[in-house]
Amino acid sequence: MIDLISEDQRLLRELEGLLGVVEPGSEALPTVLVALRDALRAERTAAYGVDVGPDRYHTAFVHGVGFSEPPPVLTEVFDASLPPAGSHFGYFDPARPPPAQRNQPMRFSALGLTETLRALPLAGNGTLWERLGLSEAEWEQARTQLAVHAMGLYRRLGLEHMAQLRVLVCEGETMLGWLGAFRPEPFTEREQQLLHALTPAIQRRMAMDRRLREAGLLGPALGAALEVLGRPAWVVTFSGRVMHTNKAGQARLEQDVQGVTVQVRDCIRSPPGTGPLFSSGPLRTPGLPDHYLVLDPGPPSIEPTAKLPVLTQRWGLTAREAQVLEHVVQGETNKAIALHLGCAERTVEVHVTHLLNKAQVESRSALISRFFQS
Numbered sequence: 001m002i003d004l005i006s007e008d009q010r011l012l013r014e015l016e017g018l019l020g021v022v023e024p025g026s027e028a029l030p031t032v033l034v035a036l037r038d039a040l041r042a043e044r045t046a047a048y049g050v051d052v053g054p055d056r057y058h059t060a061f062v063h064g065v066g067f068s069e070p071p072p073v074l075t076e077v078f079d080a081s082l083p084p085a086g087s088h089f090g091y092f093d094p095a096r097p098p099p100a101q102r103n104q105p106m107r108f109s110a111l112g113l114t115e116t117l118r119a120l121p122l123a124g125n126g127t128l129w130e131r132l133g134l135s136e137a138e139w140e141q142a143r144t145q146l147a148v149h150a151m152g153l154y155r156r157l158g159l160e161h162m163a164q165l166r167v168l169v170c171e172g173e174t175m176l177g178w179l180g181a182f183r184p185e186p187f188t189e190r191e192q193q194l195l196h197a198l199t200p201a202i203q204r205r206m207a208m209d210r211r212l213r214e215a216g217l218l219g220p221a222l223g224a225a226l227e228v229l230g231r232p233a234w235v236v237t238f239s240g241r242v243m244h245t246n247k248a249g250q251a252r253l254e255q256d257v258q259g260v261t262v263q264v265r266d267c268i269r270s271p272p273g274t275g276p277l278f279s280s281g282p283l284r285t286p287g288l289p290d291h292y293l294v295l296d297p298g299p300p301s302i303e304p305t306a307k308l309p310v311l312t313q314r315w316g317l318t319a320r321e322a323q324v325l326e327h328v329v330q331g332e333t334n335k336a337i338a339l340h341l342g343c344a345e346r347t348v349e350v351h352v353t354h355l356l357n358k359a360q361v362e363s364r365s366a367l368i369s370r371f372f373q374s
Helices: 006-021 029-039 071-081 136-157 189-227 247-255 257-268 308-315 319-328 334-341 345-359 364-373
Strands: 044-052 057-065 106-108 163-171 174-183 233-237 242-245 278-283 291-295
Touching (some): 006 029, 029 044, 029 057, 029 174, 057 071, 163 189, 174 189, 233 247, 233 257, 242 247, 247 257, 257 291, 291 364, 308 345, 319 334, 334 345, 345 364
Antiparallel strands (some): 106 163, 233 291, 278 291
16 A cells, blocks of 8 residues: 555645544434545445345445435345345455445456456455455355346446455444445555545444434334333433433423423433432433433333232342342332341442342343333
């Protein structure tokens, strides 16, 4: 690889700046694709994501710059071209991109220029398919799929006679998206290096956008889960802003919004189980700020005694652990439980740790949620 010249370094800083400036939850890729087209001297740029279904692949998102078709048409055309699950699309399987291609920009010649579908020189020794991380059999399958699926898409979009520079943006083994540029002339090694330097910033942004999309889809499921807790519950940001609540929690807010808001904020700044409300501590999702699950310690509307014998047997609890569990699900602190049972608070802490392990959860409020959902 070669070092970036000063002009490319300036372009890199500008592109990285664009990725950071666009607000979380907003689509950054369309803006970046416009700037990337200029930086790479490309005619068109594009990005897409693929959801892996049980029978076939589906389009998660499609963005394009320089195409005559509007985004809805691009999405429809692209989705119709995706192959059955387990098949190659281009030189890779979207469900299992080869390690050699993950986050590694590669240059390819136009698909319509040669029957052998040979790529421009790639770094490293060995055959072309080995440099792509494919076996010879996978290479033959990829060529077949290119002819059946990808070639039709390229012709439909007028890309069959354009060279491409692309990268499979991945997080671990998961492909977050495909991003690339097209033009009639072959791309240079310097342009490939510029995209390589930009890929970590693109990867971080795509990972965050994916988690935000998933969080949006999980919103209804989270609301349903909060309802079964049988008590007021809130999911709040690190600043104390309520993101989600159940009906009981909403009723409490309507009765005393200022008082509940203060209690919630005090709660997330205190160790779990020490305040009038208790929280599970931070609900961590990599790449996103911490959130908190806060519960009201009042008696639940669902009677715990009916569930206790069943879960005692299912989780393999001792008699003492079952006693502690009964008090935990009623919202009592370790100190209060110790007073009830006539033991040291440290002993209760040990029992609570055992309960978390046996219920296979990581926090006190997750234990309560598991109890009432079981």
